[in-house]
Amino acid sequence: MCARRVVSFALDHAKYAQNNDDGGNASSLAPRTGTITVLSDQSDGKSASTAGTQKLLTPTSLVCTRRASAHLLENDRAQKAYRTNAAVCVPITHFPGEKYVAGIQSGGIREFANLRAAPVVVATCDDPIRSEYSYSQTTNKSKGFYRLTPFGWLSLQPNQVRTIANAIKPDVLALPIDDVPPAAGKRRRETAVSRTHAWLTETLDDGELQGDVALLAGLTGGTDEVVRARAAKLTMEAVRASSACSRVVGVTVGGLAHGYPADTTKAMLAASLEAVPESMVRYAPGLGAPDDVLRAVASGVDLFDGAYPLTCASDGYALTFPLTAQAARDATHEVDASASAGVDVGSDASKMNLRAVAYRTDARPLVVGCTCEACSRPYTRAYIHHLLNVHELLGEMLLEVHNAHHYSLFFEEMRRTVDDNSFDDFANAHFAYRSAHA
Amino acid sequence: MDAAPRRGNNNKRRRREEDSFEEFVSDEEGGGGGSGDDDDGSSLVSSARARVLSSPPLSTLLASSISPALVFELSSREKRARRATMTTHHFACQLPMFMPVGTQGSVKGLTALDLENARVQLILGNTYHLEQRPGSALIETMGGLHNFVSWKQAMLTDSGGFQMVSLSDLLEVSEHAVTFQDPATGNTTTLTPEHCMQVQNRIGADIMMALDDVVSSTANDPKRYEEATYRTTRWLKRCIAAHKRTDRQSLFGIVQGGLDLALRRKSCEELVPLNLPGYAVGGLSGGEDKANFWRCVDASLELLPENKPRYVMGVGYPVDIVVCVALGADMFDCVYPTRTARFGTAMVSSGLLKLRSRSFANDMRPIEAGCDCATCKRYTRAYLHTIVTREPVASSLVSVHNVRYMMRLMEQIREAIENNRFEAFVQQFMRKQFPRVRANDDYAVPYEKMEEDGRAPVWVREALAKAGIALKS
Ligand SMILES: [Zn+2]
Ligand SMILES: [Zn+2]
Numbered sequence: 001m002c003a004r005r006v007v008s009f010a011l012d013h014a015k016y017a018q019n020n021d022d023g024g025n026a027s028s029l030a031p032r033t034g035t036i037t038v039l040s041d042q043s044d045g046k047s048a049s050t051a052g053t054q055k056l057l058t059p060t061s062l063v064c065t066r067r068a069s070a071h072l073l074e075n076d077r078a079q080k081a082y083r084t085n086a087a088v089c090v091p092i093t094h095f096p097g098e099k100y101v102a103g104i105q106s107g108g109i110r111e112f113a114n115l116r117a118a119p120v121v122v123a124t125c126d127d128p129i130r131s132e133y134s135y136s137q138t139t140n141k142s143k144g145f146y147r148l149t150p151f152g153w154l155s156l157q158p159n160q161v162r163t164i165a166n167a168i169k170p171d172v173l174a175l176p177i178d179d180v181p182p183a184a185g186k187r188r189r190e191t192a193v194s195r196t197h198a199w200l201t202e203t204l205d206d207g208e209l210q211g212d213v214a215l216l217a218g219l220t221g222g223t224d225e226v227v228r229a230r231a232a233k234l235t236m237e238a239v240r241a242s243s244a245c246s247r248v249v250g251v252t253v254g255g256l257a258h259g260y261p262a263d264t265t266k267a268m269l270a271a272s273l274e275a276v277p278e279s280m281v282r283y284a285p286g287l288g289a290p291d292d293v294l295r296a297v298a299s300g301v302d303l304f305d306g307a308y309p310l311t312c313a314s315d316g317y318a319l320t321f322p323l324t325a326q327a328a329r330d331a332t333h334e335v336d337a338s339a340s341a342g343v344d345v346g347s348d349a350s351k352m353n354l355r356a357v358a359y360r361t362d363a364r365p366l367v368v369g370c371t372c373e374a375c376s377r378p379y380t381r382a383y384i385h386h387l388l389n390v391h392e393l394l395g396e397m398l399l400e401v402h403n404a405h406h407y408s409l410f411f412e413e414m415r416r417t418v419d420d421n422s423f424d425d426f427a428n429a430h431f432a433y434r435s436a437h438a
Numbered sequence: 439m440d441a442a443p444r445r446g447n448n449n450k451r452r453r454r455e456e457d458s459f460e461e462f463v464s465d466e467e468g469g470g471g472g473s474g475d476d477d478d479g480s481s482l483v484s485s486a487r488a489r490v491l492s493s494p495p496l497s498t499l500l501a502s503s504i505s506p507a508l509v510f511e512l513s514s515r516e517k518r519a520r521r522a523t524m525t526t527h528h529f530a531c532q533l534p535m536f537m538p539v540g541t542q543g544s545v546k547g548l549t550a551l552d553l554e555n556a557r558v559q560l561i562l563g564n565t566y567h568l569e570q571r572p573g574s575a576l577i578e579t580m581g582g583l584h585n586f587v588s589w590k591q592a593m594l595t596d597s598g599g600f601q602m603v604s605l606s607d608l609l610e611v612s613e614h615a616v617t618f619q620d621p622a623t624g625n626t627t628t629l630t631p632e633h634c635m636q637v638q639n640r641i642g643a644d645i646m647m648a649l650d651d652v653v654s655s656t657a658n659d660p661k662r663y664e665e666a667t668y669r670t671t672r673w674l675k676r677c678i679a680a681h682k683r684t685d686r687q688s689l690f691g692i693v694q695g696g697l698d699l700a701l702r703r704k705s706c707e708e709l710v711p712l713n714l715p716g717y718a719v720g721g722l723s724g725g726e727d728k729a730n731f732w733r734c735v736d737a738s739l740e741l742l743p744e745n746k747p748r749y750v751m752g753v754g755y756p757v758d759i760v761v762c763v764a765l766g767a768d769m770f771d772c773v774y775p776t777r778t779a780r781f782g783t784a785m786v787s788s789g790l791l792k793l794r795s796r797s798f799a800n801d802m803r804p805i806e807a808g809c810d811c812a813t814c815k816r817y818t819r820a821y822l823h824t825i826v827t828r829e830p831v832a833s834s835l836v837s838v839h840n841v842r843y844m845m846r847l848m849e850q851i852r853e854a855i856e857n858n859r860f861e862a863f864v865q866q867f868m869r870k871q872f873p874r875v876r877a878n879d880d881y882a883v884p885y886e887k888m889e890e891d892g893r894a895p896v897w898v899r900e901a902l903a904k905a906g907i908a909l910k911s
Pocket of ligand 1: 401
């Protein structure tokens with residue numbers, strides 16, 4: 001009936017050499033670029049927009065949505081802001097049951113919510129914006145999992161996930177993960193691993209999933225590296241053993257959203273990714289701030305959840321951090337000038353607090369030279385400050401537009417520097433800039 | 439420079455019933471005075487002025503007027519309905535037109551680009567709100583409201599008087615000023631006509647409204663109406679004297695008189711000799727009976743000059759607009775299209791779609807077939823049904839449609855008048871709004887109750903009859 005969409009992932013450039021000096025298996029922890037390709041054939045001859053090939057370059061971020069709309073932005077406007085290189089994330093918790101997907105017709109969420117321009121649509125079992133509330137909510141009694149949805153707390157069964165996915169028709173489905181609260185003990189970790197494993201094997205084996213939807217297998221285990229490594233090994237064995245093996249194009253590294261120190265996060269990533277083949281996409285929800293993203297990309301992560309630019313916008317912040325190594329170095333030396341001017345505006349080195357009175361009469365765009373829809377009009381800092389002040393929706397909308405654009409440029413620069421082997425220089429310049437401002 | 443040839447054209451000018459403002463312009467230009475910065479905007483007005491002065495009038499009915507910052511040119515009429523161009527400092531507005539309201543410097547949920555794409559010509563700002571936050575002094579520092587909100591086309595500000603009555607605790611209205619208290623801060627503010635002009639001059643909109651003594655249209659207090667009517671005239675004279683930027687901004691007077699037709703006429707008689715660039719009919723659309731509403735509009739418009747723009751304030755329901763255009767009005771404003779969008783209601787030619795309703799859950803049509811708005815091109819009623827009143831983006835999506843719906847309605851009205859088929863348009867419009875039988879798949883509800891026999895409301899038929907338009911039964 002509707003077009004088949006087949007998802008594949010290919011590595012474009014992986015940097016092995018630099019990370020090999022500690023011997024061992026560090027190669028999977030190197031920055032890399034890749035391409036997710038979605039091939040669609042047009043079997044119903046209906047809409048030309050779904051035919052052809054769509055490509056998504058990694059590393060990149062997802063676009064967070066609410067009921068399949070990009071938060072405050074119309075979906076085409078959001079795609080433009082993300083420069084059409086962001087996968088769209090549709091949490092199935094926003095359509096938590098059959099009655100919520102009843103209106104979605106054969107074209108799936110892509111047609112229904114005008115996600116036609118999105119290179120890739122990913123359905124997730126967690127809402128990146130609400131994830132902090134839902135991580136520990138797994139019921140012990142049933143096989144399902146509790147999630148905070150727009151309709152309140154609901155228990156979802158794995159087979160419901162498949163029903164919803166069949167209606168939404170995403171390109172990729174990230175399977176549920178039983179996450180481990182930071183304070184959990186050994187037994188809780190083991191339960192999480194076996195439960196996540198059961199959800200995977202059930203999905204692979206019961207054949208309920210229709211179409212060509214690709215899968216991301218979930219990796220869990222909390223902060224315990226041994227448990228994480230074993231979970232990953234078990235998961236990969238299950239994938240290889242399954243007849244639906246080719247559906248699994250990647251993994252979701254779970255449990256990173258709890259604000260662990262950088263070293264802990266790095267160790268958790270390493271433990272989970274060691275057993276994962278390089279040909280698989282790696283999605284690491286819960287990491288979003290530029291520092292975290294740079295470290296995770298250095299560890300070989302390909303996809304991020306995209307909540308960061310949105311939560312910054314809703315807190316009244318515009319992203320302003322330097323987007324190239326050179327800009328970071330220049331800005332590092334500028335620090336003293338602005339500090340001695342005594343301007344304390346509640347901003348930090350990576351973002352600008354538009355609620356601060358200091359911007360009341362500031363006639364500059366958010367970032368001078370930015371080509372986003374907000375900055376190029378230009379809308380001024382003073383106007384956006386006013387809009388936030390009087391609680392006009394447009395203020396947050398404009399911040400979302402700018403932040404999406406800025407964030408996507410950040411990912412583009414990471415891809416560029418990985419490709420020409422200067423990623424370390426970019427990251428170092430960024431961290432030097434950050435510490436100069438700390 | 440071009441004052442000399444213009445002076446040689448006295449005959450033509452007199453035929454056009456031009457007002458003394460024109461003399462004032464010529465004198466000023468002849469003397470080399472006026473504002474120094476003749477940018478793109480002011481050349482809009484001067485080229486319109488040159489156009490009016492150089493072309494012979496088509497007929498005595500197609501009047502025009504020139505004032506320092508506004509040129510009004512009537513281009514066609516059908517019965518009392520008028521098609522005109524009103525050129526201001528920033529934009530040549532095609533009339534009749536609808537003006538969306540950007541209360542606090544933004545039309546809720548829409549970017550300036552969204553408004554341009556909907557082909558909005560003029561945005562209205564509320565002086566009362568803007569003066570509270572961010573303040574007219576700051577707006578002036580930022581180069582005026584146009585610059586501040588990044589809107590290049592026309593703008594209009596109200597006087598703030600209406601909001602003071604409706605949003606604040608009114609303490610006192612005296613001959614000198616209105617005194618009111620902000621319920622949020624407890625601050626007492628005194629607003630005089632002079633202060634009102636100062637604030638609107640700082641904001642810098644193309645059109646400003648005089649401070650009027652507003653009495654609720656449901657007050658039912660004849661003595662208060664009478665006092666307010668005469669005070670409005672006295673305040674208008676003070677506004678004219680206090681208006682400092684006549685080269686860039688045009689001041690409109692507001693006809694008052696409550697629901698008393700004699701007072702309305704008296705108000706017009708007092709205001710017309712003051713020779714303003716345009717006039718508004720105020721004090722209506724505050725919940726008064728529609729029979730009173732249209733008669734007041736009618737009485738006022740009959741006496742307002744033919745060659746000036748006429749603005750009926752606060753009118754936004756499509757049926758009301760069509761009736762007012764038939765009676766000879768040119769400009770309208772209302773928060774209705776964007777406010778109702780936030781509650782999930784879309785405007786269509788057969789009434790209103792309450793998108794929350796279950797009937798839309800599987801409705802894969804756009805809001806309105808044939809609508810060229812960004813929302814109708816991309817989204818179905820079924821999807822909007824899942825997000826209206828739940829996701830903030832839905833209010834933007836439905837607002838885009840509703841604003842464009844209003845613009846399309848006005849485009850259709852203008853085209854009909856131009857082609858001398860406005861009467862047929864009105865008949866067709868009313869038939870769609872008040873259908874005898876509704877199609878099975880038409881889930882729209884009417885704006886207001888139809889008559890028992892399925893005809894348009896009595897007041898609509900009476901008003902249109904007065905305008906010379908009969909609705910076929
Ligand atoms: Zn920007
Ligand atoms: Zn539309």
